[in-house]
Amino acid sequence: MRADSARSASHLADIDRAGAVAQAVETDHARAAADANGTHRPAAAHDAPGTARTGAAPDTMTTDRVRAAHNKVDVGHARGASSVVDAVILERAAGVLRLVLDRTRGRAPADDPALVETLLDGTAPEAARLHAARRLGLDPALPARALAPLNERPRAVPAGAETDAVVPAGAEAGAGVRLGVGPAVPVLELPRSWAEAHIALRFTAEGTPQDPGPRVVYAEELGGIALLADLVVPGAEPPPDVRALETAAASTPWLPATLHAVASTASLRAAAAEINVHHSTLQDRLAHAEHLLGWPVRTPQGRLRLQLALAMRHLARP
Missing domain, CATH: 1.10.10.2840 (PucR C-terminal helix-turn-helix domain)
Known part of the structure; x- marks a missing residue:
C-alpha cells in the first residue's frame, strides 16, 4: 500500500511538472513575441530577481526549462520501478508540450479550418490573409489554387499540387471524388479562385450511368459555359x-x-x-x-x- 501511494504521488508530481513546463513554454514565447514587436514589458511579480529579459533566444529558454523539468522527472522515476503507467504519463506530458509548442511557434495543420477561411475571405485584411497563407505552408510568392470538394471543407494548395487532392494516395483515379478546382492565382487572389472552384464543383457529376460526367472540373476549362451557373x-x-x-x-x-x-x-x-x-x-x-x-x-x-x-x-x- 505504501509503495502504491508513493508511486501515485510521484505520478501526480510528474503531471504538475509537465503542466509547469507547458506554462513556462507559453510564457517564454509570449514574452519573445512582445519583445519582437517592440512592446515594453513591465516587471512581473512572478519573475525571479535578476532574471535576464533580453539577450536569450526564446527557444533557448524553452529548451533549458524543458531539460530541467525532464531531469526532475527522470530523478523521480529512478526512485521507483518503472511501470506502464509511468510510460502513459510521460507520453501524455509530451503531448501537452507538443500542443503548446505548435501553438506558440506558429505551426498549424495544413487544413486548419480557421486559417483556410481567413485565406479565402476577400473581406479579410491582406496582412491576415498573408499570415494565414504562411501558417498553411503556402509561399506568398508562388501561385496557388482553391479546391472545393463536395461536402468537405475548402482547401488551398500550391499550384501543381492539386493532383494529390484529386487522387488520394492508394485510391483509383477520381474514385469517389467530386471536386471543383479554381484557377492558379497569386495567394492574395485566392478568394476569386475559391469562388470559381465552387462554380466548377456544380458542373461535376457522380460518373455513374445515371449521372455521367467528369468528377473533377477545372474552372479555367469551362470558359464561357461557366456563365450558365448564373442562370x-x-x-x-x-x-x-x-x-x-x-x-x-x-x-x-x-x-x-x-x-x-x-x-x-x-x-x-x-x-x-x-x-x-x-x-x-x-x-x-x-x-x-x-x-x-x-x-x-x-x-x-x-x-x-x-x-x-x-x-x-x-x-x-x-
Whole structure:
C-alpha cells in the first residue's frame, strides 16, 4: 500500500511538472513575441530577481526549462520501478508540450479550418490573409489554387499540387471524388479562385450511368459555359430541355450515358466505343432519344443544344 501511494504521488508530481513546463513554454514565447514587436514589458511579480529579459533566444529558454523539468522527472522515476503507467504519463506530458509548442511557434495543420477561411475571405485584411497563407505552408510568392470538394471543407494548395487532392494516395483515379478546382492565382487572389472552384464543383457529376460526367472540373476549362451557373438556380424549376432529359431518362435507363457519350466525344463511332455498343445500335438509340427529347442530337445545332442541356442538368441539382 505504501509503495502504491508513493508511486501515485510521484505520478501526480510528474503531471504538475509537465503542466509547469507547458506554462513556462507559453510564457517564454509570449514574452519573445512582445519583445519582437517592440512592446515594453513591465516587471512581473512572478519573475525571479535578476532574471535576464533580453539577450536569450526564446527557444533557448524553452529548451533549458524543458531539460530541467525532464531531469526532475527522470530523478523521480529512478526512485521507483518503472511501470506502464509511468510510460502513459510521460507520453501524455509530451503531448501537452507538443500542443503548446505548435501553438506558440506558429505551426498549424495544413487544413486548419480557421486559417483556410481567413485565406479565402476577400473581406479579410491582406496582412491576415498573408499570415494565414504562411501558417498553411503556402509561399506568398508562388501561385496557388482553391479546391472545393463536395461536402468537405475548402482547401488551398500550391499550384501543381492539386493532383494529390484529386487522387488520394492508394485510391483509383477520381474514385469517389467530386471536386471543383479554381484557377492558379497569386495567394492574395485566392478568394476569386475559391469562388470559381465552387462554380466548377456544380458542373461535376457522380460518373455513374445515371449521372455521367467528369468528377473533377477545372474552372479555367469551362470558359464561357461557366456563365450558365448564373442562370440556373440549384433546386429551382429546371429549364425545359432539362425537364425533357429527366422525363426521357426516367423511362430509358441507357439514355443519360448514351447522350453524354455523344456530347463529349468527337464522333458517333467514338461515342459507340465509349459506351461499348455497335455503331448501328447507337444509331437506333439516338433515333429513339430524338423522339423522346423532341429535337435532333446528330446535327451540329442539336449536339450543342444537348451539351447545354446536360450541363444545365448538373447545375439544376439542389
